[in-house]
Amino acid sequence: MSNKNTYWLASYPKSGNTWFRLFLNQLLGPAQQLNINDLPIQNTIASARLGFDVGLGVNSSDLLPAEIDRLRPFNDELFNDASDSHIYRKIHDAFISPNTGHPIISTKVSAGVIYIVRNPLDVLVSYHYHLNESIDETMAYLNGQGESKSQHPNGIRSQFNTFMGGWSHHVLSWIGQTQIPVCVIRYEDLLSDPLTHFNKATRFAQIEHTQSELQQAVDSTQFEKLKAQESKVRFAETPSHTSHFFRNGIAGGWREYLTEAQVQKVVSTHSNVMQKLGYLDNQNNLIF
Template structure:
């Protein structure tokens, strides 16, 4: 797939690459507000097709068309929140971007509650079927089912190329130090001087976990909320030794790749 063709007059392009259940809604909101403050037109792409290996070639075509259309309409700030490794290569040379990952074990636990209770299923037919499946089985069996459902996404993480032009960021680091984490992202993108630390702090406060969850502090769970708990390491409270054995047999390499093992 060829890269999008962009004239020099269009200027610098910025991108955020994220994944399902990696706080992508939070990061998208922050990135969108920061972009708006800089006068950068922002658009976001996500697709349930990435969860079906047979549909990934179609998703790649959709993603390429979306990017080309966005660029032609003046967008310079992009969020690809169900990112496939090949999506990076669609962007024009010189794009400044960052990629956010999360402990895959926490992804499983977060996805279980979200898939069962809170995630929008209107444009996600495979998730609608998956929700019916989860509703009819125990939590113990449901966690196995979620691991299977997320297999294509973990394969994306496995294939992802860690490259010097894309900043690799752990969600856990952003959660521990939001201002410091996003300061590093903006510095890598070359946008820190234009944004400034005061504006960044304002945007992060506007989009804090407490505000987005209706007043809860991180660590106080609401299983029916899309913003369920807001902490790292919750997998220890839900995954049994058998769950972990099942997961490690399939994805130990993914944990090791991102230094979670």
């Protein structure tokens, strides 16, 4: 039987997953200098086509989406079994594949999931810049359409279509499932008290470290340091239409961009989950 070596770093896009992976990379290699493009964890994103094709020895372009989704858990098991220690893999998919009705990942090898969540109003603004689409077009994804548009420049998708559903659907699909343990980490808490909440996540993921190692990893991956490094060298995950990936990174920045009507549309769609996660009080007043 396979060991459960895999921890998932799950999030809706633009919720802090990249920041968390950079932090984790520094924590696991505390002696190395920060290099935003030296991020091996990124090579094992769950929806990567190349890793799937190489791992399973198939040409995924010959497969239907449902066939791919049925096979993805088997590829997860290959990734898992190739390592003698814990691995930490990024995923943006919702927990259940709509093509199969089953988990998109292998629960047999999953030790747990760190679910990173962010105020959907800030997600909306950040995703709008990332997609290079209007706020209202981006809101269609946030409020329900929810399929990624990952595209390779030569026209072949480098990642499989990623079904996310709307923001609320995505959140509940992960934090509401009971098949694998889950640790919920709010982006806003990482900003306000990084030592406490990064430590919460690493303890959940059974990562041994000293307090000084934690402090070093937090300090070296402060947002302004990431942004400063990106000003000198392009980050590999930056979309082709923009010059920067690390744009703002604050909590509550949505107030400078969204109209009242846009805010109310998001809040009315996601109020239940926003209350559950502390983004709204019980009177539907915004907290962040």
